[in-house]
Amino acid sequence: MARNLELRSTFQLSGEGLGTLAQPQESRFTPTSQVAEVKESINKNNFGVATLMSKAIFSSLDEEMQEMAEAYCSKRLASLVNKGFETEEDILSFRNAAGSLENFEFNNENTFDAGCGSKFCLREGAHKGHVILHVPAFIPVKELNIPKDATNFKICARLISISDFERNGEQVSILNKAQHAKVGIYETTMLPVLRISTQPLTAQLSIPGVGSIQNDVSAILVLGIKFYTYKNSKFSFIPEHGMMKIMTVH
DSSP: OOOOOOOOOOOOTTTTTTTTTTOOOTTOOOHHHHHHHHHHHHHHHHHHHHHHHHHHHHTOOOOOHHHHOOTHHHHHHHHHHHHHHHHTTTOOOOOGHHHHHHTSOOOOTSHHHBBOOOOOEEEESSSSEEEEEEEOOOHHHHOOOOTTTTEEEEEEEEEEEEOOOOETEEEEEOOGGTTTOOOOEEOOOOOOOOOSOOOOOEEEETTTTTTTTOOOHHHEEEEEEEEEEEEEEEEEEEEGGGGEEEEEEE
């Protein structure tokens, strides 16, 4: 069953927001030779915000989940977020790229979709930032791509909040710092790799302590499966065979 959900503030901004991301003023008569420079600067501002959002996601994962991600995964995620931003829009929102980010794999060499055949049922809870996760009973050796020597596994989930950002002249600032980069945590106990069915699992993930999640905040659900080997009375983590992806963005 679910452990107690915990709330962590894993990412903070300075009081000046992102004031260092300068955006040049564009007049009606900007010379053609300078248009590309203006657009490039705007794109750099957007990518800077996308990078901060990506880092907030990764900072909300525990050490084992971070180890499961492939090299440069954070930059790959930031690139997809950035592509979801509209260049001329003043509001930069993580969920603008929801279509590309849902089912985002953190390790393309060992994808969640290829390595896990079990169903994961999701249902929205009473409010935004509240998700009910249900895992029907399944047989691990049939439904999971079990790595060699693995004797146990865990199912883990993180529900992470990411605030929208706003451009205002030369400044880029966070809109909802109080609800940004907070996380609800779920993780099973150590489950054995067996040829018999597991018990069904149901968990409620929420982001407590900040009230109802506002419209200027996106909620991202990350789901992962960790593998372990038990030897000499000790569990050892096998990060290279872990599977993890973004399930939903809303």
